[in-house]
Amino acid sequence: MKLWVDGGLRDAATARVSVLDHGLTVGDGIFETVKATAGRTFALTRHLDRLARSARGLGLPEPDLDEVRRACAAVLEANPMALGRLRITYTGGLSPLGSERGDTGPTLIVAVGEAARRPDSTAVITVPWTRNERGALTGLKTTSYAENVVALARAHEHGASEALFANTVGQLCEGTGSNVFVVLEGRLLTPPVSSGCLAGITRALAAEWTGAEEADLPMDALERADEIFLTSTLRDVQAVHRVDGSQLPGAPGPVTAKAMRVFDERAASDLDP
Numbered sequence: 333m334k335l336w337v338d339g340g341l342r343d344a345a346t347a348r349v350s351v352l353d354h355g356l357t358v359g360d361g362i363f364e365t366v367k368a369t370a371g372r373t374f375a376l377t378r379h380l381d382r383l384a385r386s387a388r389g390l391g392l393p394e395p396d397l398d399e400v401r402r403a404c405a406a407v408l409e410a411n412p413m414a415l416g417r418l419r420i421t422y423t424g425g426l427s428p429l430g431s432e433r434g435d436t437g438p439t440l441i442v443a444v445g446e447a448a449r450r451p452d453s454t455a456v457i458t459v460p461w462t463r464n465e466r467g468a469l470t471g472l473k474t475t476s477y478a479e480n481v482v483a484l485a486r487a488h489e490h491g492a493s494e495a496l497f498a499n500t501v502g503q504l505c506e507g508t509g510s511n512v513f514v515v516l517e518g519r520l521l522t523p524p525v526s527s528g529c530l531a532g533i534t535r536a537l538a539a540e541w542t543g544a545e546e547a548d549l550p551m552d553a554l555e556r557a558d559e560i561f562l563t564s565t566l567r568d569v570q571a572v573h574r575v576d577g578s579q580l581p582g583a584p585g586p587v588t589a590k591a592m593r594v595f596d597e598r599a600a601s602d603l604d605p
């Protein structure tokens with residue numbers, strides 16, 4: 333596999349970043365995951381906008397988005413695959429041991445791996461840990477992901493593929509790497525960004541294409557919902573058939589099935605040139 337680092341394509345086996353990179357030592361970095369079908373990305377401009385927003389939020393120098401585009405194109409060309417997941421990482425760069433950034437400037441890494449087509453439905457759990465809707469990192473896609481790793485491991489222990497968080501005031505927020513939608517009393521609803529969730533790109537497109545509304549939701553909305561689905565770059569729209577111990581019979585239900593269909597059709601015709 334060839335990846336992009338240090339301004340060019342390198343062999344993945346020998347590509348190196350410093351052991352003192354701030355992304356490694358303190359998790360000071362941002363990232364994006366972008367889907368590519370037969371070498372064509374989906375929603376790359378939205379991902380780059382969010383990368384730039386995350387950089388500003390973290391106080392990193394503005395990424396050179398032309399270089400990021402060139403890197404994505406070069407990596408996709410060097411690694412042909414039917415369905416790929418590009419991973420763009422932009423870190424604090426080489427820094428002395430300590431918590432302040434050094435002055436070498438950030439490190440850009442673009443890699444790609446095979447992506448699997450999502451199963452139509454999945455099980456989720458809720459976890460007792462909270463998302464902070466008012467933190468310095470809220471809404472930024474940072475590489476400080478260890479809490480998600482712990483929650484996801486808990487989900488896997490329970491035969492689930494995702495863990496859902498409440499925020500600090502007990503409202504439904506998001507998953508470790510996905511946003512959540514519920515069908516409640518005939519309405520399709522998703523938590524607002526003010527809940528502390530990431531402004532998911534799939535969330536925004538799915539909401540636009542299905543007419544879903546934003547609403548603050550208590551956690552027990554998950555018990556009362558007729559249907560639940562997740563959205564993310566790698567899941568697209570994915571039905572939930574079990575939350576903790578409770579089954580949602582017939583998942584994907586009619587609203588979810590329609591959202592999946594609409595998303596698949598629109599996304600397939602909206603690939604980047």
Ligand code: PLP
Pocket residue numbers: 365506507508509510511529530531532533534535563564565566
């Ligand atoms: N929420 C979190 C915490 C995420 O990490 C992600 C994606 O990785 C999402 C939501 C979904 O966002 P997107 O649809 O842009 O992939």
